Amino acid sequence: MTLSLKDAEAILYREAECLDESRWDDWLDLYAEDACFWIPAWKNETETTTDPDTELSLIYYKGRNNLADRVWRVRSGQSVASTPRIRAVHLITNVRLVRADEASAQVASNFAVNLFDKRSGRTHTFFGHYRHALRREGERWLIAGKTIVLLNDTIPTVLDFYCL
Amino acid sequence: MFTGRLSDLIDDRPDEGIFRVSRAIFDDPGVFDLEMRRIFESGWVFLGIADQARDPHDFFTTDIGRVPVLVSRDGSGALGAFVNSCPHRGSRVAQTLAGNARLHVCPYHSWSFDSAGRNKSVKLKRAGCYAESFDAQSHDLPALPAFGEYRGFLFGSLDADVPPLETHLGEAAKLLDLVADQGPDGFELVPGAVTFTFQANWKLQLENCSDAYHFTSTHPSYIRILEQRQTANTGVAVKSVWESSDYWREDAQGVAGGSFSFPHGHVLNWGIFGVTEALPLFEQAEALAERHGAAKRDWMFNMRNLSIFPNLQIAENASSQLRVIRPLAPDLTEMRTWCIAPKGESAQARRQRIRQYEDFFNPSGMATPDDTVSYENCQRGFASRVEPWLQGYSRGTTASKAGGNPFSDLIDMKPARSVLADAQLGDETLFQSYYREWARRMAGVIGQ
Numbered sequence: 193m194t195l196s197l198k199d200a201e202a203i204l205y206r207e208a209e210c211l212d213e214s215r216w217d218d219w220l221d222l223y224a225e226d227a228c229f230w231i232p233a234w235k236n237e238t239e240t241t242t243d244p245d246t247e248l249s250l251i252y253y254k255g256r257n258n259l260a261d262r263v264w265r266v267r268s269g270q271s272v273a274s275t276p277r278i279r280a281v282h283l284i285t286n287v288r289l290v291r292a293d294e295a296s297a298q299v300a301s302n303f304a305v306n307l308f309d310k311r312s313g314r315t316h317t318f319f320g321h322y323r324h325a326l327r328r329e330g331e332r333w334l335i336a337g338k339t340i341v342l343l344n345d346t347i348p349t350v351l352d353f354y355c356l
Numbered sequence: 357m358f359t360g361r362l363s364d365l366i367d368d369r370p371d372e373g374i375f376r377v378s379r380a381i382f383d384d385p386g387v388f389d390l391e392m393r394r395i396f397e398s399g400w401v402f403l404g405i406a407d408q409a410r411d412p413h414d415f416f417t418t419d420i421g422r423v424p425v426l427v428s429r430d431g432s433g434a435l436g437a438f439v440n441s442c443p444h445r446g447s448r449v450a451q452t453l454a455g456n457a458r459l460h461v462c463p464y465h466s467w468s469f470d471s472a473g474r475n476k477s478v479k480l481k482r483a484g485c486y487a488e489s490f491d492a493q494s495h496d497l498p499a500l501p502a503f504g505e506y507r508g509f510l511f512g513s514l515d516a517d518v519p520p521l522e523t524h525l526g527e528a529a530k531l532l533d534l535v536a537d538q539g540p541d542g543f544e545l546v547p548g549a550v551t552f553t554f555q556a557n558w559k560l561q562l563e564n565c566s567d568a569y570h571f572t573s574t575h576p577s578y579i580r581i582l583e584q585r586q587t588a589n590t591g592v593a594v595k596s597v598w599e600s601s602d603y604w605r606e607d608a609q610g611v612a613g614g615s616f617s618f619p620h621g622h623v624l625n626w627g628i629f630g631v632t633e634a635l636p637l638f639e640q641a642e643a644l645a646e647r648h649g650a651a652k653r654d655w656m657f658n659m660r661n662l663s664i665f666p667n668l669q670i671a672e673n674a675s676s677q678l679r680v681i682r683p684l685a686p687d688l689t690e691m692r693t694w695c696i697a698p699k700g701e702s703a704q705a706r707r708q709r710i711r712q713y714e715d716f717f718n719p720s721g722m723a724t725p726d727d728t729v730s731y732e733n734c735q736r737g738f739a740s741r742v743e744p745w746l747q748g749y750s751r752g753t754t755a756s757k758a759g760g761n762p763f764s765d766l767i768d769m770k771p772a773r774s775v776l777a778d779a780q781l782g783d784e785t786l787f788q789s790y791y792r793e794w795a796r797r798m799a800g801v802i803g804q
């Protein structure tokens with residue numbers, strides 16, 4: 193079956209819920225083993241970088257194991273920036289099915305993530321665009337790629353993976 | 357306004373082995389204001405690299421302290437640096453981070469300037485009923501009173517009364533050579549800049565770059581993850597330089613590195629990495645030895661955290677980062693950061709450098725946030741005056757020697773002071789160089 197817009201939304205909302213609620217294993221489970229997770233940096237006022245091998249990214253990982261490393265870090269108790277975690281609520285809107293067939297789909301959406309760091313008293317909103325590449329593996333649709341274009345890229349102290 | 361004395365801020369008694377810094381130096385608004393005037397707005401400040409304005413009419417914008425600056429290459433290829441503020445009514449003229457423009461037109465009333473900063477037009481000049489005396493004034497963008505280049509590193513000053521740039525850099529220039537000489541065609545900034553802020557004083561960044569003592573306690577999560585990647589050996593992870601170094605192993609024996617201090621507040625904290633394939637430079641190891649000799653080549657492979665006072669840091673450890681420190685308020689600092697790399701390295705080496713960089717240096721990576729959150733914790737603590745003096749400038753006191761050592765001799769470099777360290781020393785005496793220069797510069801506006 194081809195992915196419907198409703199299915200796509202459900203996957204995006206589930207991912208947001210996992211990140212907001214620190215359900216890290218459930219979050220990792222949404223990703224394919226070879227998933228690519230990419231937040232490009234900006235080259236200037238209007239263009240992001242486009243080639244992670246020759247240009248800088250904020251985060252570029254190929255492979256879910258790298259995301260598992262990041263999860264390990266926030267759980268480890270060995271990172272002062274990670275504990276206590278920053279409270280987050282993901283708001284995802286304007287979800288569009290860019291392309292879909294039996295095996296794969298591309299989903300575009302907009303996000304605003306509201307953050308509150310109790311320790312510093314800092315509130316912040318990161319906003320931008322998501323592009324999810326979804327792939328069917330057996331009965332499930334998995335995230336094979338996620339590209340996050342962060343529009344407000346002056347980063348107040350910390351940007352962890354769950355802040356976007 | 358700050359009404360205290362220098363001796364309230366820095367307690368420097370070398371004969372007694374005492375060096376202490378007051379918390380007030382980090383959070384007093386009056387001190388901050390004087391720093392802006394005396395350190396950032398009347399001395400040499402790093403602006404950028406020549407490659408950011410590579411071709412004729414290329415430009416980039418930056419700031420010296422609170423003052424906007426335009427660096428532009430003119431039609432003949434000469435670099436110039438100007439206050440980026442229109443002589444008419446003060447508007448910032450160049451609006452973008454970088455670009456190419458033969459003519460900069462002020463967006464407010466359209467006065468225009470060429471790429472050498474010369475005024476080319478005053479809109480509707482003839483109809484303007486100007487007095488004759490108006491023509492006697494220069495309508496050009498004011499050039500920075502001092503501007504200089506050392507091997508592609510550009511510096512400027514808002515005060516003409518500065519020593520020559522070569523004097524300011526002194527022997528620390530040889531550490532810039534180690535960056536500039538890695539590629540036969542020089543160096544560049546990898547496309548993609550990352551800007552972040554932290555709610556703490558700019559000098560915490562100055563210190564942290566040189567702080568060997570914090571690595572194992574601030575970054576255990578990063579260290580553990582590298583260890584886990586090594587054993588997992590998935591082939592996906594990028595090699596890490598820390599694998600081959602004793603620098604951070606608390607049980608290691610023997611010389612692991614150390615520090616050098618220079619006049620004018622420049623310092624280096626360094627560690628032995630060895631010529632390892634974990635560094636992207638490895639493909640150049642033989643060529644570099646041929647070009648520069650094995651000793652200088654080995655230094656290029658050493659871990660090096662260099663601060664050129666007050667605002668440039670080049671960190672070559674997990675990867676290679678160029679940072680520019682920009683103080684915004686006593687408790688707010690902006691960092692502009694780039695991956696700096698030799699031109700012409702292989703695609704594989706560049707990819708490795710970028711991946712190592714992102715994991716370690718980015719505010720979205722696995723190390724820098726642990727530093728910056730620690731700065732913010734310090735800043736909170738600085739509010740206390742119950743005991744104003746801080747004790748973190750004392751490790752290495754009995755190890756610090758005047759002059760260099762066999763390691764600086766290898767590149768014919770003559771620092772003012774040096775420390776040879778094992779992995780446990782965590783020298784802090786190099787910070788003293790920052791604060792002695794700080795005190796020297798502030799002496800004109802704060803009484804002894």
Ligand code: FES
Nearest residue numbers: 442444445462465
């Ligand atoms: S302020 Fe520039 S032309 Fe008026």
Ligand SMILES: [Fe+2]
Nearest residue numbers: 571574723727
């Ligand atoms: Fe650090």
